[in-house]
Amino acid sequence: MSGELLSACNCDWGCPCNFDAPPTYGHCDGFYVLTVKDGSYGDDTLDGVTFIMGGHSPGPIHQGGGTDLLILDASASEDQRLAIEMLWRGGGVGSPFDEFASVAEVRLEPVSAEIKVALDGIRSKVEVTGDASFDLALARVANPVTGEEEELYLDKPTGFTSTRSELGMSTVGRFRSPSFSVDVSGKYAEHAGFSYAGP
């Protein structure tokens, strides 16, 4: 599958995890909003499917103990939602799903909701309504001295969620679901293209 991802977490701008350093506040509350442009799983097309993976890690993500959540697009077909759930559960489906699944200790019951994504680079917005809700809006960061917008990118040829991101912040990042809620407004956010494949 390939498409565009938006990411937001509770770290300060820049997110130290990008540099193999510990999360700013010791733990991670983070989300990936994935919009598939071209994709398939077996015989099922995934074109146009959106989904949200996220959750909480008590420390750096790779140290495990994570609580993982999955928000599925209520407008996707039953087969598409099953395919996304299979990917989320990992266990040999391909990167980055296997990596995230391998550090999950708890998997919350997947939730279906209406997911609206307005893609506009580092100014994208997400609105999720239903059994879970997520209000997310991205922006560039401002220089602390001049107040001017800062244009920032991260190139990671060795990255596994994306290899080039535009970095910014969330002006709003409020997530609510029956078993997990968090507000990461004002913290790290990014926009990137992605291309993932598995067996």
Added chain:
Amino acid sequence: MWQLKGTGLEFCNCDPGCGCNFRGVPSSPEGNCEAFLCHVIEEGSDGDVGLSGTTIAWALWWPGAIHDKGGRGHAFIDCETDQQFASLSRIVQGRAGYEYFEVFNSTFEEPTAVERAAIDVVVDGLNSRFAVAAAGEAVMQPLRSPVSGEENDVRIVKPGGFIWKEGRVAQGSTLRVDLPGISFDVPGRHAVFSTFDWSA
């Protein structure tokens, strides 16, 4: 009119990534900024004075974020002639324009100290290092995945950056400076390998 082009080695006490790149606030355990920079000038001139082959090392210390001021600087200049030393001193002290030198000097309590010294530099990508015998040394190594141990190639791209526009992030396996008022020994922190092209 002067121009300096070359390779930059940057080390500070922030965690790898350095919060100043994003929020302007250090992500160091100490909360302040302590840094040791080296600028290897491969091509340079200031009017009639050739500056190719010279090197600047700059030890820096601030009590908090750089823009909150109260800082100290001590620069070492490795060059052949008095004219080169005079020219590079003027540039480093922010008396010859260019945002990087003007902004940094505006955050110091006093203009940065400058003195001539030999600088030992090894430019070798993410394994570069430099040392000033009487002041300190800094050694970088590539970032490594905490899971696989493989090298991670991570670059911060800042089209509007005034020190560099693309910085390859590394870890400082050694960062040690021992000068009056600028003294630290903080291994395992932020480092950057970059190129620069400055003029004014």
